[in-house]
Amino acid sequence: MSHVPELAVKNLHVAVEGKEILKGLSLEVRKGEIHALMGPNGSGKSTLANTLMGYPRYEVTSGEILFKGKSVLEMEADERSRAGLFMAFQYPVAIPGVSVANFLRTALNARRAVQDANGTGAMPVGKGIPPKEFRALLREKMALLHMDESVAGRYLNDGFSGGEKKRAEILQMAILKPEIAILDETDSGLDIDALRVVAEGVNALVGPDLGVLIITHYQRILNYVKPHFVHVMVDGQIQISGGPELALKLESLGYDWLREGKEVTTP
Amino acid sequence: MTTTPSLDIRERYQEKYGFHDSDQYVFRSRRGLDAEIVSQISEMKGEPAWMRDYRLKALEIFERKPLPTWGGNVADIDFQNIYYYVKPTSEEAKSWDDVPADMKRTFDKLGIPEAEQKFLSGVGAQYDSEVVYHKIKESLEKQGVIFLSCDQGLKEHEELFRQYFGTVIPSTDNKFAALNSAVWSGGSFIYVPKGVHVDVPLQAYFRINTKDMGQFERTLIIVDEGAWVHYVEGCTAPIYASDSLHSAVVEIIVKPGARCRYTTIQNWSNNVYNLVTKRAVAYRDATMEWVDGNLGSKLTMKYPSVYMMEPGAKAEILSIAFAGRGQHQDAGGKVVHAAPHTSSKIVSKSISKDGGRAGYRGPVKVVKGAHDCKSTVNCDALILDEASRSDTYPDMEIEENKVTIGHEATVSKIGDEQLFYLQSRGINKDEAAAMIVSGFIEPIVKELPMEYAVEMNRLIQLQMEGSVG
Structure with a gap:
């Protein structure tokens, strides 16, 4: 674990419409690790997720975001995605x-074209994944997530239930196949069965080639996906970091325990 | 460094859509319009006297009628600076082998032979004013289906032709219908006998290829009782500096129990005035469907219409308009419920960008006594930037109480959230915007034959390149 972390956030300050939301946040996520970032509503969790992905309206006022050792601050969301970053949205929009x-x-072909341009892929530019290969891949992954095959033909997120969207x-x-995935409140709005299916999906994907940052308000999803590290965010900063036991402590004591400033340790 | 493969459509645009082969004409009328030219056209075609007289009368009507003051600006059309008749070859080609080589090159560039292999049963390809290539599969001939150029239709089936010609759109209908009636040339004549289902689309490509040449094709389709036909026309045009005029008339008669679908993809170059009158009459339990895509032209004024004459008649009009820089698309559809228990549906989608202007004009009329009618109108506009414009002119004239009428209109912009979402999956901004636009028109594109759907999406992508910054 001594190599350069795939994702390194250093003293990040972010303003949204002129108001500072993230106030000096630092965090490192490596491949093979599962991090949980918890915190009360309004602490800036979703702002962090969207900033990492490159949402244009969020302004980084100072600090740095490094992905595989390179700053991503000047990169648009699509470049960040092709570099290997992913965010599962809290509220995925419909594309009718x-x-x-x-x-x-x-989306897959956009990646392949880049691979090719870099000389690391064998696929000629503009040739895309063969339809047969793509269908097989799609079928396999949909089966993994217990999704009905008919979903492939439906319009993206259009008329999807909360569970279907997640x-x-x-x-x-x-x-x-990102290297680092941020799951922004992926557990919100899910009933217990849907939550289990989603968690199983995440578990099936984690491994030495994927690092995950799970952003959540509740520790519920952590009953199914076991994090290696837990961070608690309050007022735009990480107040405390620890192991899985921290999530359980939060569950029983609530976030007020942190706000009152007791037992605060800096990460 | 990290870019997606460039869409090469723009680079090849001139080659694919902007080319023109050398002009080789057997006969060309002089510029301008008068009784002498109209008589000359009729004589060149060897028409019967009644058609010559019909043309001359239409010319008088054209001269009398004022230009429309609504819709778009047509005041700049110089009617005396246009060639009204150009005959490219002396003989109409009977088979592909007869088509002259340079015209074949044009068709090659348009992808006609390839398309034919896969899809076509018969191609009526209009090269300038005259159909040079026209082929009908033997099976269609055996079924008694007539698919000819309109000129040939008049020659070979004069009685049938005369019975229906001008009955749906008389010369007096509007100024441009009168103009077409006076100088029409080319277009298609189709007759589908009782009960015959033509299960492959009949297609015609045509294009304008002579500087300042007007295109005044005339199409007459008769679908007899219980018959079925799908006619497809697509147009591309080379780019010229001075303004061109395209003014077509399409008349369709859908007899009891019959069904007709007419699909158009219009991609005239951006200096063409595209002023077209399209109308169908549908009788008992007949269905008429217009699928109308307007991408090109300087100004399009086109409102395919259906008159439902007897109970059970159905009308469906799907239209897409894309208005880019310097373009005005005034499109839509018109339905007239002239009998009880008739139903209509209009779906219109418009996109405007770079200062383009898209208008929807959709009169719905229910005449007195036409009770238990149903009509729904949906028009959605997508405006891509502040400089562009979209207008909706719904117009309901309902003279009967017991009817169900629905009208919905939406105006939207491409949302930042949608762009960000697609970009977060690695799709660049231009492609993301094109994807959203393609999705917007998908409900209509999916109704197109596959090759047209593909072409439509490629054209949209081309139009969208570099449009969001």
């Missing part, structure tokens, strides 16, 4: 008229 399959094939997010992650 664009089927899940068509969307995924386009599952579709994990499906995208499975197909795009």
Whole structure:
């Protein structure tokens, strides 16, 4: 674990519409690690997720985000994605008229073209994944997430239930194979069965080639996905970091325990 | 460094859509319009006297009628600076082998032979004013289906032709219908006998290829009782500096129990005035569907319409308009419920960008006594930037109480959230925007034959390149 972390956030300050939301946040995530970032509403968790992915309206006022040792601050979201970063959205938007399959094939081909441009892939530019290969890949990953095959032909997130949307997010992650994935409140709005399916999907994908940052308000999902590290965020900073036991402590004591400033240790 | 493969459509645009082969004409009328030219056109075609007289009368009507003051600006059209008739070869080609080599090159560039192999049963390809290539598969001929150029239709089936010609759109309908009636040339004549289902789309490609040449094709389709046909026309045009005029008339008669679908993809170059009158009459339990895509032209004014004459008639109009820089697309559809128990559905999608202007104009009329009618109108506009414009002119004229009428209109912009979402999956901004636009028109594109759907999406991608910054 001594190599350069895939994702390194250093003293990050972010303003949203002129108001400072992240106030000097630091965090490192390596491949093979599962981190949970917890915190009360309004602590800046989703702002962090969206900033990491490159949401244009969030302004980094100081600090640094390094991905595989390189700053991503000047990169657009699509470049960050192709470099190997992924975010599962808390509220995935609908793209009417664009089927899940068509969307995924386009996204996958965008990656392949880059690989080729870098000379690391064998695929000629503009040739894309062969349809047969893509269908097989899609079928395999959908089966993994217990998704009905008909979802592939539906319009992306259009009319999807909460559970379907979250599952579709994990499906995208499975197909795009990022090195670091941020799951922004992936557990919110899910009933227990859907939560289990999503968690199983995440578990099936984690391994030495994937690092995961799970952002959550509740520790519920952590009953299914076991984090190596738990961080608690309050008011734009990480207040405390620890092992899995920290999540359980939060569950029984609540976030007020941190706000009152007791037992605060700096990470 | 990290870019997605470039869409090479733009680079090849001139080659694919902007080319023109050398002009080789057997006959060309002089510029301008008068009785002498109209008589000359009729004589060149060897038409019967009644058609010559019909043309001359239409010319009088054209001269009398004022230009429309609504819709788009047509005041700049110089009617005396246009060639109204150009005959490219002396003979109409009977088979592909007869088509002259340079025209074949044009068709090659358009992908016609390839498309034919896969899809076509018969190609009516209009090269300038005259159909030079026209082929019908033997099976269609055996079924008694007539698929000819309109000129040939008049020659070979005069009685049938005369019975229906001008009955749906008389010369007096509007100024441009009158113009077409006076100088029409080319277009298709189709007759589908009772009960015959033509299960492959009949297609015609045509293009404008002579500087300042007007294109005034005339199409007449008769679908007899219980018959079925799908006609597809697609147009591309080379780019010229001075303004061109395209003014077509399409008349369709859908007899009881019959069904007709008419699909158009219009991609005229951006100096063409595209002023077209399209109308169908549908009788008892007949269905008429217009699928109309408008991408090109300087100004398009086109409102395919359906008159439902007897109970059970159905109308469906799907239209897409894309208005880019310097373009005005005034499109939509019109339905007239002239009998009880008739139903209609209009779906219109428009996209405007770079200062383009897209308008929806959709009169719905229910005449007195046409009770238990149903009509739904949905028009959605997508505006891509502040400089662009979208207008909706719904127009309901309902003279009967017992009817169900629905009208919905939405105007939207491409959302930052949608762009960010797609970008977060590695898709670059231009491609993401194109994807959102393609999705927007998908409900209509999916109704197109596959090759047209592919072409439509590629054209949209081309139009969208570099559009978001």
